[in-house]
Amino acid sequence: MGPFIKFLFSKTFIINLLIALLLLAGGLYATLNYLDDYSLHGQTLEVPNLEGKNFEQMDTLLNPTEFTAIITDSIYLKDKIVGEIVDQDPKPGKTVKQGRKIYITVAAAEPAKITMPDLVDLSLRQASSLMETYGLVVGKLSYRPDLCVNCILEQQLDGKPIAAGTKILKGIKIDLIIGHGLSNELTQVPYLIGMNTSMAESVLLSSYLNVGAVFYDADNVLTATDSAQAKVYKQSPFYSEGPTIQMGSSVDLFVTMDTNRIVHTVNPTDTL
Known part of the structure; x- marks a missing residue:
């Protein structure tokens, strides 16, 4: 057996090897603990x-x-x-x-002020998009006989016309007067069950309808966050397959945080 082989089996080499392994294990343990504390791992x-x-x-x-x-x-x-x-x-x-x-x-201490945009002659879709960029909310929709179908004829604040360029508070509702031709046009009542109030309002506006009264489930709609997240479990009038209601009419919403109250009597995909 050569000297090197004898050294590998010697007591000195084995002791040094054990010491080296212990130092390596200790260093590895300390490194892992440091990384664990640094990254807050597991906490x-x-x-x-x-x-x-x-x-x-x-x-x-x-x-x-x-x-x-x-x-x-x-x-x-x-x-x-x-x-x-x-x-x-x-x-x-x-x-x-x-x-x-x-x-x-x-x-905030007070609402920010913005300049009222000019919505006249825009379509309802265009006006809604422009108002959103200004931080305004679409209020009540009213319809007036006019050759310009679905055009914005007038913009109002608190029942009075408001001119473009007027300084107003951000976040307020602007009522719109819309032309609907020279006859009383009807529209379909959309299916709103399962939607939050914001989505339901958007769908109603696209059908030229208004949100009526909103009834919150007193058992579980307790905060402003709940109000925003609550879903429609009942609507009045209910969904119609064809045009049955006059444009500008209102639809009442009943909303809840209790998903067990939301029952689909109509397949939502069939209403699209």
Whole structure:
């Protein structure tokens, strides 16, 4: 047996090999622990409920090593205090990784002002798109006999004509007077079951109809977020296969957060 082979089986080599393996294992363990702490691997937390709190309280409400709050939007709400958090993402109760950013929307001191666009002679679709870019909301639709079918004849605020260029508050509703030819035209009542109110309103507008009264399920529609996410479980009048209702009419909506109340008596794909 050669000297090198004898060395491999010697007590000195075996001791040195064991020491080297222990040092390697220790180094590997320390590295993994460092990476684990650095990346916060395996550490998750439940997102707290910040809605209703004031943004100035964030230093006491959130541990900076756990969450960071970032304002992404502000909105004016009459019943909210300036700086009050009205929405958050992720939502309360969701399990996320430690160090996650929480994006919040706070109540503004006053609504922003914009310049009223000129909607006259546009189609309803064009006017709706333009109003959305300005941060305006389509209000009540009324129809007037006119040769220009589906053209905007007049734009109104609080029942009075409003001229293009007028400074108005962002987010308000603008009522539209639309031409519908020289006869009383009928339109189809669309199928709205399962839609949120925003989507239902958009579908109604495309059928030249208005949203009537909105009835919220008192058992589960409790917050502004619930109101936005609640789905239609009943509508009046109900869906019609053909034109049965006069343009400009209203459709009442009944909405809920309880998905068990949403029953499709008509296949939604058959209504498209």
